[in-house]
Every structure is written in C-alpha cells, then in structure tokens.
Amino acid sequence: MLSHSPTRGLWKTILQKPHSCAFSTTSPIHNTAAAASAASIASAFLSRFQSQGPQIRKQVLDANQLQLLSLTLNRPTLHSYPPAYHLVYFTPAFLETELGADGTDMSYNPESPFTRRMWAGGEVSWPRDARGELNLLRVGQEVKETTTVLSSEPKVVRKTGEAMIVVGVEKTFSNEDGVAVVDRRNWVFREALPTNPPQPKRESNNLASLSQSSNGRTKPSELVSSTPMEGVYKRPYNRSAVTLFRFSALTFNPHKIHYSVPWSQDVEGHKNIVVHGPLNLISMLDFWRDLRYEQGGKGYADASLIVPQSITYRATSPLYADEDYEIVLEKGAEASTVNIYNHSGVVSMKAEIRG
Numbered sequence: 001m002l003s004h005s006p007t008r009g010l011w012k013t014i015l016q017k018p019h020s021c022a023f024s025t026t027s028p029i030h031n032t033a034a035a036a037s038a039a040s041i042a043s044a045f046l047s048r049f050q051s052q053g054p055q056i057r058k059q060v061l062d063a064n065q066l067q068l069l070s071l072t073l074n075r076p077t078l079h080s081y082p083p084a085y086h087l088v089y090f091t092p093a094f095l096e097t098e099l100g101a102d103g104t105d106m107s108y109n110p111e112s113p114f115t116r117r118m119w120a121g122g123e124v125s126w127p128r129d130a131r132g133e134l135n136l137l138r139v140g141q142e143v144k145e146t147t148t149v150l151s152s153e154p155k156v157v158r159k160t161g162e163a164m165i166v167v168g169v170e171k172t173f174s175n176e177d178g179v180a181v182v183d184r185r186n187w188v189f190r191e192a193l194p195t196n197p198p199q200p201k202r203e204s205n206n207l208a209s210l211s212q213s214s215n216g217r218t219k220p221s222e223l224v225s226s227t228p229m230e231g232v233y234k235r236p237y238n239r240s241a242v243t244l245f246r247f248s249a250l251t252f253n254p255h256k257i258h259y260s261v262p263w264s265q266d267v268e269g270h271k272n273i274v275v276h277g278p279l280n281l282i283s284m285l286d287f288w289r290d291l292r293y294e295q296g297g298k299g300y301a302d303a304s305l306i307v308p309q310s311i312t313y314r315a316t317s318p319l320y321a322d323e324d325y326e327i328v329l330e331k332g333a334e335a336s337t338v339n340i341y342n343h344s345g346v347v348s349m350k351a352e353i354r355g
Contacts, residue, residue, distance in 0.1 A: 034191075038114060038154035038163040045110040045165070049149035056146050059090055063139045065250065072246040073286065081137040082304040083285040083311070084124060086173055086181055087278045090145045091252035101192065102263070103254035108149065114165045114189040117255075119277040121314030122185040126307045126355075127178075134307055135180040137173065144174045150184070165189045193267060231331040235287050239275050241321045247279050272320040280349050281313060284338045287327050288353050308355030317348045 061081070069088050070077045092105035100106050104117050128134060137143060151168035166188055173181040241259070248258050256263040257274045264270045285308070293303035300306055319325050324343045329336055340349040 034163040035154065035156055038156075038165055041110045041114055042152040042154045042165045045167070046149065046152035049108075049152075054146045054148045056144060057090055058142060058144050060142050061089060061137060061139055065089060066139060068246070069250055072243060072250060073282070075286065076302075078302065078304045079139050080304050081139075082289060083126065083307050084278070084282045086137060086183070087282065088250045089143070090171075090173075091250075093252075096254075099254060102268075103256040103260075105254075108147075108167060108169060108187070110152065110165050110167070110189050113191040114163075115192045116190040118188040118190070119315065120166070120186045120188045121312075122183065123310060123312045124184070124281075125182045125310035126180070127182065128309075129178075135175065135177045136305070136307070137175060137180050141175045143180075146172045146174070162190065164191070232328065233287075233291060233331075234326050234328045236324060236326045237283065238324050239279070239319075239321055241273060244273055244275060244279075244321055247276055251276075251278065270318060270320065272322065275319040275321065277315050277349070280315075280319065280340055281311070281351075284313070284327055284329075284340070284349070284351050285311060285353070287329060288336060288338065291329065291331075308353045310355065311351055311353045313349060313351035315349050317342070317346055319348045 063079075065088055066081065066085065067077045069085060092107060094105050094107070098106070100109070100115055100117075102116060106115065109115050109117065126134060148170045149167065150170050151166075153166045153168075154163065155166055156163050166186060169185050169187065171181075171183040171185070172179050173183070244258050248254065253276070257268055257270060258264075258276055259273055261273055264273045288308065289303045289306045292306050293300065319340065319342055325340060325348065327338060327340050329338045335352050335354040338351040338353060339347050342348050
C-alpha cells in the first residue's frame with residue numbers, strides 16, 4: 001500500500017463489532033468545530049431515521065441476475081442463493097443527478113460535509129428455525145428487504161484529527177417462510193473532498209511485474225494447502241478491471257473508485273481502481289463453501305446449499321485491480337478464521353465464519 005495515500009491510514013484504523021463500528025486509533029470527539037459538527041449531525045441523522053421507522057422494499061429474485069453474478073465470479077449457474085449472493089439484489093435506484101460527487105448513492109448519508117462513504121465491515125447471519133433448518137432464498141421468490149438504522153456515532157482519528165461518522169444499518173431479507181438473511185453493515189462517512197483537491201503523489205503501480213496468470217479469474221476448485229500446517233488453506237485471486245466493472249453493474253454501484261482510474265488515483269489517492277468490499281466478502285464465503293464441500297459436504301446437491309451460521313468481517317486496507325492477492329482460511333473447532341492478504345503480505349480484510 002502507499003504510505004502517502006490519504007485513504008490508507010484510515011483503512012488501517014477500521015475495526016468492526018456487531019451492532020457498531022469502533023476505531024482502534026480513535027478517541028472521543030474533541031471540542032473542535034469539526035468534531036462538534038460531527039456529533040450534531042450524527043445525532044440528527046439517527047433521530048431522523050428512527051422517526052421514519054424501517055424502510056421496506058419488495059423484489060422478485062430473478063434468475064438472470066444470479067446467472068450474471070455466477071458468470072462474473074467464474075462459477076456454475078445455480079437455482080438457490082449461496083451465502084451473500086443477495087448483495088446483487090435490492091440495488092440503489094437513483095437518477096445520476098441524485099448521486100454524490102464520488103458516484104455513491106446518498107440514501108443513508110448524514111448531512112454535509114460527512115458524505116463520503118466507505119464500507120467498513122459488518123456481520124451477516126442465516127437464521128435457523130427450532131429444528132435447525134435453514135430458510136433458503138430461491139429464484140422466483142418475492143423477498144422483502146427491511147432496512148433499519150441502528151446507530152450513528154461521531155468518531156475522530158487520533159493521528160490525523162479527522163472527524164467522521166460511523167453508521168450502523170441492519171437489513172433483513174424475508175420470504176414467505178420468514179427471515180432468511182440478517183445483514184448488518186457499518187459505513188464510515190468522511191468529509192466531502194474539496195472541489196479542486198490537490199493531486200497526491202503516487203508510486204508506480206508496477207503492474208507489468210505482477211503475475212497475470214489468472215487473467216482476473218479464479219477457478220472455483222483451486223483449493224491449495226498454504227503451509228505444512230494442517231487445516232490452513234489458500235486461494236489466489238487477481239481481479240481484473242472487467243470483473244470490477246461487471247460487479248459494479250450488477251450491484252448498480254457507481255462509486256468511482258471501482259471503475260475510474262483518474263478519480264481513484266488523482267482524487268482519492270489510490271494506486272489503481274479498488275476491489276469492492278462486498279466482492280471480497282462473497283469470495284471468502286465461496287472459498288469456505290467449496291472447502292466444506294470438498295471435505296465432506298458432498299451429501300449436498302451442490303455447494304450452494306452449504307450455509308454458515310454467520311460471518312463477521314472488517315476491511316483493513318484496500319485491494320487493487322490487476323494485483324495478486326490470496327485468501328487464507330484456517331479451520332477451527334467452531335469457527336474458521338479468514339484473512340485476505342495483498343501481494344505485499346498486508347492483511348486487507350479479516351473475517352470469522354461460524355457454522
């Protein structure tokens with residue numbers, strides 16, 4: 001990662017807990033104008049959404065969207081929804097003129113200036129009934145999404161003094177049999193960029209020196225023991241710009257850091273366009289499912305029916321297009337620990353999968 005990137009330092013501060021998002025290098029808001037503004041705006045934001053109550057949308061899960069995601073991930077087409085594949089449904093629906101300067105939708109934004117959003121982490125769970133049975137989402141079902149704002153907290157980074165707001169949101173997805181997925185997300189809202197931000201210094205991407213053997217794709221069956229240690233496995237990735245474009249299109253996510261090199265580099269200070277956090281979340285769960293299927297889960301019709309109890313995750317630093325990275329999974333007695341490492345060995349995302 002770039003030591004001078006204006007985004008890198010913030011990524012490294014992000015830690016996540018269920019229901020909230022804390023920062024390892026943050027302290028209570030200091031008595032400054034920006035901090036006071038953050039506290040006031042955070043309080044007003046929470047009051048506004050709590051007074052409105054849960055936001056409800058309904059949608060029929062169509063097969064075409066599932067097929068397109070499967071093609072994007074280079075995986076077989078399915079009829080039921082593997083863990084986290086719900087992320088390509090209930091997408092934002094706004095005119096371009098209603099988007100933020102960075103392309104993000106502003107449906108759950110606090111007031112200005114805290115309008116620049118980052119996906120920090122969260123927890124997804126798949127409830128079981130009294131008999132321990134799952135309620136799976138399937139093609140053709142009408143599903144109800146219920147969104148509730150849980151929290152809105154002002155924070156400040158000790159090192160830089162930057163004030164921000166951390167918003168916790170819960171989304172439940174229900175079909176005719178009840179709740180199928182509970183998705184809690186933590187979003188960080190930073191101050192908006194200046195109208196004409198100075199161009200940050202950047203190192204060369206050195207993309208030519210990186211392995212391009214995967215051509216942006218990873219074979220689903222590629223399960224490799226990463227060390228002589230029993231129970232530790234890895235899977236290599238290298239996400240192409242095409243893959244990121246497709247995922248942005250599927251999620252109807254016009255955030256410019258995922259497809260605009262000039263914006264990502266010259267405005268946000270990244271090395272290249274950034275791999276989506278939700279895409280990495282799906283990749284971790286796909287790896288976990290494939291491993292379970294290969295090691296004793298073949299009683300299932302297919303790996304899509306293997307569903308954990310929950311996953312908690314947090315982003316710690318960005319991953320970039322056309323750079324090698326790998327997911328490393330360590331199996332435990334009750335949970336699996338999953339880390340994503342970039343090509344320099346820096347942890348970019350951490351997760352725990354239970355079930």
